[in-house]
Amino acid sequence: MACLLVATSLVISSCNLTGAAQPTAVPFAATPYQPGNEAINAAANDTNSAETSASTTNTTTTALTETTTSSDAATNSTAVAAAPAASDASQPAATAAQATTGVLRYSGEIAANYQVVVVAETPGMVLELPLQVGDIITKGALVAQLDTILLEAQKAQAMVGLEAATAQLALVKMPPDEDDLAAAQAAVNAAGAAYNRASGGLTEEEQRLVLAQLKQAQAVVTIAQAAYNQVKGNPAIGMLPQSLQLQQATIGVEAAQANYDKAVKGATQDVIAGAYAQLAGARAQLQRLKEGAKPEQIKAVEAQVKQAEMGVYLAQLQVSKATVKAPIDGIITRINSTVGAMAAPGAPLVTILSHEVKVTVAVEETRISQLAVGQPALIYVEAYPGRAFEGTVAYIAPELDPATRTVQVTIRPDEIVNELAPGMSAAVELLNQ
Numbered sequence: 001m002a003c004l005l006v007a008t009s010l011v012i013s014s015c016n017l018t019g020a021a022q023p024t025a026v027p028f029a030a031t032p033y034q035p036g037n038e039a040i041n042a043a044a045n046d047t048n049s050a051e052t053s054a055s056t057t058n059t060t061t062t063a064l065t066e067t068t069t070s071s072d073a074a075t076n077s078t079a080v081a082a083a084p085a086a087s088d089a090s091q092p093a094a095t096a097a098q099a100t101t102g103v104l105r106y107s108g109e110i111a112a113n114y115q116v117v118v119v120a121e122t123p124g125m126v127l128e129l130p131l132q133v134g135d136i137i138t139k140g141a142l143v144a145q146l147d148t149i150l151l152e153a154q155k156a157q158a159m160v161g162l163e164a165a166t167a168q169l170a171l172v173k174m175p176p177d178e179d180d181l182a183a184a185q186a187a188v189n190a191a192g193a194a195y196n197r198a199s200g201g202l203t204e205e206e207q208r209l210v211l212a213q214l215k216q217a218q219a220v221v222t223i224a225q226a227a228y229n230q231v232k233g234n235p236a237i238g239m240l241p242q243s244l245q246l247q248q249a250t251i252g253v254e255a256a257q258a259n260y261d262k263a264v265k266g267a268t269q270d271v272i273a274g275a276y277a278q279l280a281g282a283r284a285q286l287q288r289l290k291e292g293a294k295p296e297q298i299k300a301v302e303a304q305v306k307q308a309e310m311g312v313y314l315a316q317l318q319v320s321k322a323t324v325k326a327p328i329d330g331i332i333t334r335i336n337s338t339v340g341a342m343a344a345p346g347a348p349l350v351t352i353l354s355h356e357v358k359v360t361v362a363v364e365e366t367r368i369s370q371l372a373v374g375q376p377a378l379i380y381v382e383a384y385p386g387r388a389f390e391g392t393v394a395y396i397a398p399e400l401d402p403a404t405r406t407v408q409v410t411i412r413p414d415e416i417v418n419e420l421a422p423g424m425s426a427a428v429e430l431l432n433q
Helices: 002-020 038-065 070-099 149-173 178-200 204-230 241-265 269-291 295-321 365-370
Strands: 104-112 115-119 124-128 142-146 323-325 330-335 348-353 357-364 376-381 389-401 406-413 425-430
Touching: 142 348, 149 295, 178 269, 204 241, 295 323, 357 365, 357 389, 357 425, 365 406, 376 406, 406 425
Parallel strands: none
Antiparallel strands: 104 357, 104 425, 115 348, 124 142, 142 323, 330 348, 357 406, 376 389, 376 425, 389 406
């Protein structure tokens, strides 16, 4: 009976040992990979390796305890239960190390800081276009030369207008000449005499003169009449000179009579008014010569001179715009015209990209607090794997995109790098300051 109890105890102990010796499964926790954080990735790999080794050790220990006593089995069971807890404790440490790096990685595209389309500002034929795609050009260098024949003619016309206005200004400012004053005075005297005759009638001498002219005409008629009477019986009297002389003498006496009647009657009111107007005009001209030009007249002529000067300036400006120059330093990426083509105002000639480039990325709203102008960054491009280009945050947009809840952040390389060409895909890492 005692032997039976001992055997039963051994069997029970063997069953309990087997149940406690089952290995406990340790869950595998892989740390997410972060590009550019090789130290964290290596630490995560070491942690995962340690967890795998601990699991293998626990399994081996459990297998060996199957041949031990019941007290040893209890001890091994306690060790196996503690192993997973130790493995889990290592995970928060790795996560904390990852969070402290502060690296934000985004994708974007390389773009030029400036893209300038150079256009013609004045019409004309393209005479010179000494550029090719890929040429490096500096600010102020020749881009194109347009024809200026028509523009030069317009400039010459504006110059003539300026000369005329300048001469007119000098004339109005010039003091009166003595000869001009004398001529103006003589005109006043003549106009005064004409007005006096018109308003006061003929003088005695003028009356005797017109009367003498009338009597002379009558005497001529008397002589012509006597000559006519001598031949009036001739059938061909109309063909004789005596007849013609009589006719002419008769017309002369009629004109002399009309002149005499007019002189005696005096001038009409219209004649008097006309004579007075001529007298007033002559006096005003003499006064203007004596006083010179008025200030208002001088200002008016000066305004004409300024207008002519502006016309010359605009014409010269158009001529200068026919020589098209580069507005920035850069590289020629496109040529839109050729020698011999007609260029209209606003027509594109070439496209220039600046040497400086930038990358613009969209950063989520939750990361705005980690951004700052001047923050260091690294730029990666697929064309140069493994190479990082240093850059700096140059601009942070003042507002978010309401659709994506992101803010546009612009990063510029610290130096001009020819390897970074506009259009390249790029990855940007924003680092802690």
